[in-house]
Amino acid sequence: MPEELNPFEIAARQVRDAAEKLGLREDVVEALIQPEKALEVNIPIKMDNGEIRVFKGFRVQHNTARGPAKGGIRFHPNVTLDEVKALALWMTYKCATAGIPYGGGKGGVIVDPKQLSEGELERLSRAYFRAISPIIGPDKDIPAPDVNTNPQIMAWMFDEYSKIVGYNAFGVITAKPLEIGGSEGRVEATGRGVFYVTREAMRVLGIDPKNATAAVQGFGNVGQYSARFLAEELGVKIVAVSDSKGTIYNPDGFDVEDLIKWKLENKTVVTYPKAQEKNDDPKQALYYDVDILIPAALENQITKENVDKISEKVKIISEAANGPTTPEADIALHERGVLVIPDILANAGGVTVSYFEWVQNRMGYYWTLEEVREKLDRILTKAFHEIYELRNEKKVMMREATYMRAIQRVYNAMKLRGWI
Secondary structure (H helix, E strand, O other), X not given: OXXXXXXXXXXXXXXXXXXXXXXXXXXXXXXXXXXXXXXXXXXXXXXXXXXXXXXXXXXXXXXXXXXXXXXXXXXXXXXXXXXXXXXXXXXXXXXHHHOOOOEEEEEEEEOOHHHOOHHHHHHXXXXXXXXXXXXXXXXOEXXXXXXXXOHHHHHHHHHHHHHHHOOOOHHHOOOOOHHHOOOOOOOOHHHHHHHHHHHHHHHHHOOXXXXXXXXXEOOOHHHHHHHHHHHHHHOXXXXXXXXXXXXXXXXXXXXXXXXXXXXXXXXXXXXXXXXXXEEOOHHHHHXXXXXXXXXXXXXXXXXXXOHHHOOOOOXXXXXOOOOOEOHHHHHHHHHOOOEEEOHHHHOOHHHHHHHHHHHHHHHOOOOOHHHHHHHHHHXXXXXXXXXXXXXXXXXXXXXXXXXXXXXXXXXXXXHHOOOO
């Protein structure tokens, strides 16, 4: 990976840029960047054919000044320690952005889960959780799903940890199935959060949703729910969608429910018969004339190499994915007047509802879907407007304003505790 696209270097630069504007000393900034703990584990697994394969996994706890570490676990062949460190750092500031009492954590295993049988996947999930169990727990570090992990995997991990400690530790992991302590609204939470902040951005910019168009790059869980809520609840026309196989486009807009159904049944949107244009480049979804762009795939999708291809018509970019825009591209978009809603605000819905789940687990009392949605709407709407006001007051980019507010909260907690 080229050094400029090293995710941890990008994350560190984002913190440094914002901390500089807060006037923090360099030694303090370093304390706000470096992770507290990075665990690397090697996990031998007996495969179905009797062969032993050793998988490498990581768990990083970035900062716990404001509360236990919180963050997902991804299963992906390209997982690296630097990527996990970056994601843990972003989680620290994402939790501070939403104002929830967590620090940042993240985990990953280098594996392509699509190559595993269900039995192999279960054995790997349980063994990874056993390996990291000394540093996790409901008051220490609370994992959740991420790329290629899901509620079933969370259920296996919860069960494994409960066996280790000898009781049902419901609060050790979030995004569990409803039947074993999950929360209403968790599956849709990240996409619903993207929807709420995008709605508020349209309001402050005076964009009429019923005349607005949007493109969604990445049509997994988050992209699907983001598109669904924008179309169904606001009337935004979704004209372009992509997944790992390519991009489809229809200037008249897609029936999002029908498209989601097709994707779930056929594993891709590229074969969708109601598309007017098809392209085998997943990034093509970023280049159409739309008002709103939702990058919901992986990091480093909008870079200095392709930022000029982003249409002049784009007014809002809501970062549903983690780290989809590199710093150089961010500056270029800001100079063009594009409002980029940074990932640590735009996709904070997932961790916020994970926090709700953890609270419900601790209370043993569970909320309705309407209550969960109302609480999430209130938290993210408030966060968006506070950050937007700070952006205008300080005349900085939206990302810088978000980090300035979040860093100040983490810094205050570290200072009060005597860590710095």
